[in-house]
Amino acid sequence: xxxxxxxxxxxxxxxxxxxxxxxxxxxxxxxxxxxxxxxxxxxxxxxxxxxxxxxxxxxxxxxxxxxxxxxxxxx
Numbered sequence: 001x002x003x004x005x006x007x008x009x010x011x012x013x014x015x016x017x018x019x020x021x022x023x024x025x026x027x028x029x030x031x032x033x034x035x036x037x038x039x040x041x042x043x044x045x046x047x048x049x050x051x052x053x054x055x056x057x058x059x060x061x062x063x064x065x066x067x068x069x070x071x072x073x074x075x
Contacts, residue, residue: 006070013063017056024048024056 001009025047032045051057 003070003073006066006073010063010066010068010070013059013066015063017059017063020053020059021056024053 028045028047032042035042
């Protein structure tokens with residue numbers, strides 16, 4: 001792999017980890033909003049911490065590794 005492909009892959013992995021995290025939070029807020037309409041709800045939605053989902057951590061770390069490798073390559 002050359003430098004450009006490693007940089008693109010690293011960026012995509014970080015982008016997808018953020019996308020997965022955003023979708024998780026969005027579903028938590030939608031579920032919370034649906035509970036408000038029924039009259040039974042918590043005061044705050046139950047969201048997961050950042051690295052509780054294995055795929056978020058895996059994609060983020062692999063993205064960082066790809067970006068570091070792309071900066072270490074010549075040309």
